[in-house]
Amino acid sequence: MPKILVVDDDKDICLLMHRFLTKNGYEVETAISGLAGLKKLADYKPDLLLSDFKLGDIDGTEVLQKAKEMMPDLPVIIITGYSDIKVAINVMKMGAFDYVTKPLFPDEILLNIRKALKTGEDAPVKSSSGKTRPVKAEKENYIFGNSSISKKLMKQVNLVAPTNFSVIIYGESGAGKEAIAKTIHQKSKRKNGPFVAMDCGAISKELAGSELFGHEKGSFTGAINQKIGHFELADGGTLFLDEVANLSYDVQVSLLRVVQEQKLKRIGGNKEIDIDVRILVASNERLPEAIAQGKFREDLYHRFNEFSLDVPSLKERGNDIFEFAEYFLEETNKDLEKEVKGFSEEVQQHFKKYPWPGNIRELRNVVKRATLLTEGEFIEEGSLPFEIVNHEKLLFVEEDKEPEVKADRRLHGQLKSAAYEAEYEMIMEALKKVNFSKSKAAELLNIDRKTLYNKMKKMNM
Template identity: 55%
Template sequence: MSKILVIDDDRDICFLMNKFLTKHGYETHESYTAKKALELLDEITDFDLVLCDYRLEGVDGKTMLLKIKEKYPALPVIIITGYNDLKTAVDVMKMGAYDYVTKPLFPEEILNTIQSALNASPAAVPPPVGGNGTAAAAVDHVVDKKKGFTSNSDYIFGTSAVFQQIMDQIILVGPTDYSVIIYGESGSGKEAIAQEIHKRSKRSAFPFVAIDCGALSKELAGSELFGHEKGAFTGAINQKSGSFELANGGTIFLDEIANLSYEIQVSLLRVIQERKMRRVGGIKDISLDVRILIASNERLWDAAQKGKFREDLFHRFNEFTIEVPPLRQRKEDIMVFARHFLQKANESLQKRIRGFSPEVEEIFRNYVWHGNLRELKNVVKRAALLTDGEYVEDRSLPFEISNYRKLLFEHNPDAIVEAPTPVVPIHDTIATSPLRKQFGENSLKEASIDLEYEMILKALKETNFNKSKAARLLNIDRKTLYNKIKLYQELNNR
């Protein structure tokens, strides 16, 4: 059972933290003063973690952190602060804090941060600046942990010719201040490419802030991007710095930018033109020096023509463009990424899996990765968890991966009609059915065919893809079954 010391002069906070952490299986001790906390650390020498408030009576968090680190340099310390201030965060990270959390405390956030600190090796605790650390490293560590920022990506670049071309483009545009539009499907690595551009820029020592615009609600998007003043709207109990303000001096990455509302697009246009912004409910302009990188899985010019995206905003952003091809179009990169993800899984699971069986490599190279790198990474992580031997076997793969040929209806030894090979797996057409393009989203005909497909696929799975048994289960003859399969493939190929 891990031992945690909670240091806070607010007795209510100590009581609540003690109750909450005890419920989750931790042994907790509490102290209301810095002096008592240091005595406890000397008395009970096997603490695993310290949670320390930044403002204690008579002592600030920096002083307390230094005293703890002086005696116990490997002990992870999480700072609790009521001030969402990037400078404070960077300062405590420089001095060796593992992380910081801001009040009000959210149970899931504090629990995840504690678990991360306890699972980290001593080498993962950032050294104080002046030792082996740097100010830039401290900033990177902060932005990696707060607000979903990323600094140390587990993404690598492929070896294919098309990826070498992307690297050349990154090297070319990185040192400039150009805005860059990165096009690519979901999960293809757009954010990692944005990070690489940032690392090669003159802003690399400053924050990299990544925002998923698709996850921002229409009501709160302005607050998330530009911040708000106290009392600006119901629930705005404190002043808040927005993502643009936090990224000042560095780079902000706006993923799926076409999802932003028209009003926010207008505000963005002002930021680009005047390099100034104003918090929601504020009356004072804040000067900005930030590079903007954006990404989209749809063409912004097409979105502009449809009225979904401001054309003048598109032209402001369109200084340089990078295309990220989907994984299925660069098969030579698949095993490069798969081995990298396996290495990461080995480190996480403390395993020594050496690689993939020839059958698995063949499946990986021929499978259509609609989720791109994100899907590949998750498949490898799952397979590593299920693997007991030295090599990942096909039995450790998800059903839809290991049986992809059957799901394509290509495995037809007794077929009486030869169907064309689909461009995409038939099992994926429910979510992105080509019928929706032909008949519309609310088409009764499309819904009927989709339902037929689901029933046939279920029957085939239950009979291990025996067409005769599946036909009997569906109460149709074999020829009807084959004709319906052929219909699905033809519709999928259009």
């Protein structure tokens, strides 16, 4: 039984963690101070250390340092506050296995512990078809398939990763652009540095500059504290800018200067700060098209376009879908402690016919959900989401055939198209499940936010 030492100056946290981890099959000891934790570490010799960063006597940095001196191979997970992201990056540089932020979520902690206690890399595994399927090593973030298009992508990633080139990664939503970026980082000379990701499509134009470059206290209304930007957080490592075409033109001007000179000034500051950052960007639209539309600077594009990658959609990857599905099944079996063996013939046919608009992300979510619902040895049709089993009946109506929709969509009898009505009901059901949060509903439906907004607008929702 693996042994875990929990160090936290909050007695309630120690008690809760002791109960939770013991229930999940671990032997647990606790300590309510850093020094007490280090003393117990020497006697208890745990397999993993879980320590809060802010302790009453010494901080998590010293606990981590001393623990590594005593037990160099001990995996350490640090608990930090949400605002302590720079602290988190520093402890990772010092050798922490990972960090979790407050508020604490039991499932997240359990998943990190299980990952930390794994040793070695996974070997290739035979699939039910008898072929060797790809298995992600513990430090890999992207699963490469065996199709020719997947092998070409893997070859390109391995080629560009050791360089310091900036890379543009193109691909549909859910195809794995960020996972590709992480894999490039982990295969690079910067792998021991931080990997910092920013979703440019999720940040308002007003805040994008502050998020990228940071700001000084009092530099604008609401700037009550100094803020460290993503560039500084990524110093010595890799900065990944997802949906980079969404940045405003003004921010692009400032970004170009930072990329060219590897220096920045925080908003409201006068001091120039030297940075050493490799930049990877991603977009689901071609940047030359954004340039033609006046949305993206051509000079910035050429700075980024030292190398480009196209991440194929799942429907382009042929039988890779079954290899990925079996990998996700194995992954979910471990997380849920289940022993589901595979997929029924009906399920395999549905997987083959379904267009997978959410790509690999959607496939992973479907397999996780189906595994959770499965009580037998194989995943059956009844465990699949409604839209996969009935996708041929729910094909979206083409633009030129779209019926005129009246304001009150809840009057089903007014709808001229059964498919349109079904789509409306799916969206409304998803919205209700997440208390009408559009971002969460989009995630549940495996579509991006913009697509959901456009559909709701057309439906007068």
